[in-house]
Amino acid sequence: MKTQIIKIDPLNIDHKKLEYAANVLKSGGLVAFPTETVYGLGANALNEKAVKAIFTAKGRPSDNPLIVHISDAKHTDKLIKAMPKNAEQIINKFWPGPITIVFERSKIVPDIITAGLDTVAIRVPSNPIAMKLIELSSVPIAAPSANSSGKPSPTTAEHVIEDLFGKVDIIIDGGVCQVGVESTVLDMTLEPNMILRPGGVTKEQLSLYIKNIQLDAGLLQKSEDAIPKAPGMKYKHYSPQSEVIVVRGNVKVLSRKIKELYTSYVSTGKKVGVLITNTENKLEYSDINNIDISGSLEKTASGLFKALREFDEMNMDLILAEAVVNEGIGLAVMNRLLKAAGYNVVNI
Ligand code: AMP
Ligand code: MG
Numbered sequence: 001m002k003t004q005i006i007k008i009d010p011l012n013i014d015h016k017k018l019e020y021a022a023n024v025l026k027s028g029g030l031v032a033f034p035t036e037t038v039y040g041l042g043a044n045a046l047n048e049k050a051v052k053a054i055f056t057a058k059g060r061p062s063d064n065p066l067i068v069h070i071s072d073a074k075h076t077d078k079l080i081k082a083m084p085k086n087a088e089q090i091i092n093k094f095w096p097g098p099i100t101i102v103f104e105r106s107k108i109v110p111d112i113i114t115a116g117l118d119t120v121a122i123r124v125p126s127n128p129i130a131m132k133l134i135e136l137s138s139v140p141i142a143a144p145s146a147n148s149s150g151k152p153s154p155t156t157a158e159h160v161i162e163d164l165f166g167k168v169d170i171i172i173d174g175g176v177c178q179v180g181v182e183s184t185v186l187d188m189t190l191e192p193n194m195i196l197r198p199g200g201v202t203k204e205q206l207s208l209y210i211k212n213i214q215l216d217a218g219l220l221q222k223s224e225d226a227i228p229k230a231p232g233m234k235y236k237h238y239s240p241q242s243e244v245i246v247v248r249g250n251v252k253v254l255s256r257k258i259k260e261l262y263t264s265y266v267s268t269g270k271k272v273g274v275l276i277t278n279t280e281n282k283l284e285y286s287d288i289n290n291i292d293i294s295g296s297l298e299k300t301a302s303g304l305f306k307a308l309r310e311f312d313e314m315n316m317d318l319i320l321a322e323a324v325v326n327e328g329i330g331l332a333v334m335n336r337l338l339k340a341a342g343y344n345v346v347n348i
Contacts (some may be wrong), residue, residue, distance in 0.1 A: 003165050004087040005157070005175045010034070010129050015136075020127070027129035030167075032146040033133055034174035035125040037098045037182050037200050038153040038305065039160045040069065040143030041168065042133070049111050051142050057167040060149040064232045066142040067100050067183070068122050070136035078141060079120055081106055084188040088210055090303050095335045096126035098179050098200020102187040110241060113142055115231060123183055129174040143340030145170075150239055152305040152340070155180050181332045185230050186263050190214075196230035196330040220326070222343040233305060233339075237314045240308040242273075242316040244306060244341035246334075248323035249348035257348040258320050262288055265318055272321040273311050273323040277333070288315065304333055308340060 006017050022045055025031050025042055028050040033040045036160060037202075043050035045068045068079060073091050077083070077084035080103035087101060105120035114120050125131060132139050145153040147161040157173035164171065171343050184199035186206065195203060196216040208212050227236050258274055265303045273289040276282050277300050282292060291310055293303035311319050321337050324330040338345070 001143075001169065003079060003168055004170050005161065005173055006170055008128065008129055010174050013128060013132060014247075014274060016131070018133050019136055021172060022133055022138075023132070024169050025137040025141060026139055027044070028053075029315075030054060030171035031133070031170040031172065032157075032164060032168055033130055033143075033172040034127055034157070034177055035069075035130045035143075036127045036177060037179045038126070038155055039146040040125075041131070041140075041146035041160075041164065042069070042141040042143040044137070045140040045142040046108065046114055048095060048110050048112050051110065054142060054144060054340050057145065057164055057273070058147070058149045060144060061117045062112075064144075065117055065121065065251060066113050066144050067185075068109070068113060068120060069130065069134055069141045069143050070122060070124055071131050073124055074198055075140065076122055076207075077101070079106055079109055079122060080104060080343060084228075086193075086210065087188050090186070090206070091211060094205075095124040096125070098126075098183045098243060099123065099206075100183045100185045100199075102185065102189055102196065104189055116311070117216040117231075119189055120185070122196045124177050127177075130263075133172070134190060139253065152240060152308040153182060155302070155305050158333065159306070175202065176302075178302060179298075179329075180304060180306075181336060184332070187229065195219075195228065196228065197233055200329065200332070202328045203331060204328060220338060226335055239318065239340045240316075242319050244308075244319045244321055244337070244344065246321050246323050246337050246345045248345055251278045253282045253348070254278060254322055255284040256275045258322065259284060259288070261320055265320075270301050272318045272320060273314060273316045275319055276308055277322040277324045289316070295331065297318070297328050300324060301329045301333050 178295040185197035192212040197337040278291040291307040
């Protein structure tokens with residue numbers, strides 16, 4: 001398939017170019033586009049054949065449902081059975097933005113979108129290119145992350161090109177995604193409401209509006225009795241090719257301990273890199289392979305997937321990743337790191 005790359009400036013949108021891409025979407029094509037979280041791979045959500053092509057292009061398992069993206073909250077009604085009582089407040093507060101809400105679905109939502117579930121996941125993205133593209137297409141857009149299934153999500157158009165060039169009709173290059181981790185998935189069909197995937201909107205932010213909000217027990221641990229409720233969260237996912245070990249412990253001694261681990265793995269012939277997420281003592285790593293995404297938790301989140309892809313380009317055998325706190329967007333960072341590591345954690 002011939003893939004067109006179309007560059008669009010999010011601060012000065014060329015409407016002609018977007019209209020062209022929106023028409024391709026509407027008529028059943030696949031268009032990758034930037035959102036504020038990660039790049040999405042879009043198709044007309046009401047066109048089964050187009051949605052099927054998403055699964056093929058990504059190599060995505062068919063039991064993993066897709067998020068439906070709309071340009072305005074007012075389009076939610078026709079996709080759902082009923083609005084849960086506190087959903088309107090969450091929508092008013094956080095849409096457009098990095099939170100996806102799971103509702104009971106209406107009949108117009110094709111089975112292929114929901115992987116046969118009775119629920120549908122919906123989001124209004126805030127990235128101006130995403131919003132305008134969806135609005136111009138005049139249909140709801142199914143859009144999972146625009147990566148090959150299992151690889152770290154794409155936060156630049158280059159990442160999408162690496163994974164999907166030749167497999168989709170259009171890749172819109174709209175620059176770097178700001179949030180850098182995927183949307184929070186909040187299931188409002190469950191009482192109490194439950195976070196099925198931590199993401200751009202934090203648990204702390206949601207707790208201001210939802211009493212007793214729950215976190216799916218399968219998100220930060222691997223156990224037989226805690227299988228994640230969001231089907232996509234059960235896959236070893238967000239993974240670079242190299243093995244990942246998350247190292248957790250007191251930041252005062254973390255870098256020293258990681259250097260010890262580094263030395264012992266290097267002595268076995270492995271090519272090892274360190275993912276730096278803490279600011280303390282990071283100078284200790286100056287003589288070894290590292291990628292530094294330390295700073296605010298927001299900065300760490302926005303650089304995470306890019307760093308994992310860069311380690312792959314460096315052909316690392318092993319990444320030793322500094323853990324972050326499970327607070328704010330740190331919860332999403334830890335969830336992705338733990339999944340990338342297959343829950344392989346060293347506590348020091
Ligand atoms: P992605 O599209 O790659 O960002 O992944 C979407 C995530 O949302 C996956 O983890 C899906 O399993 C989850 N998801 C989508 N629809 C539903 C739903 N109806 N119920 C629960 N989780 C969902
Ligand atoms: Mg994904």
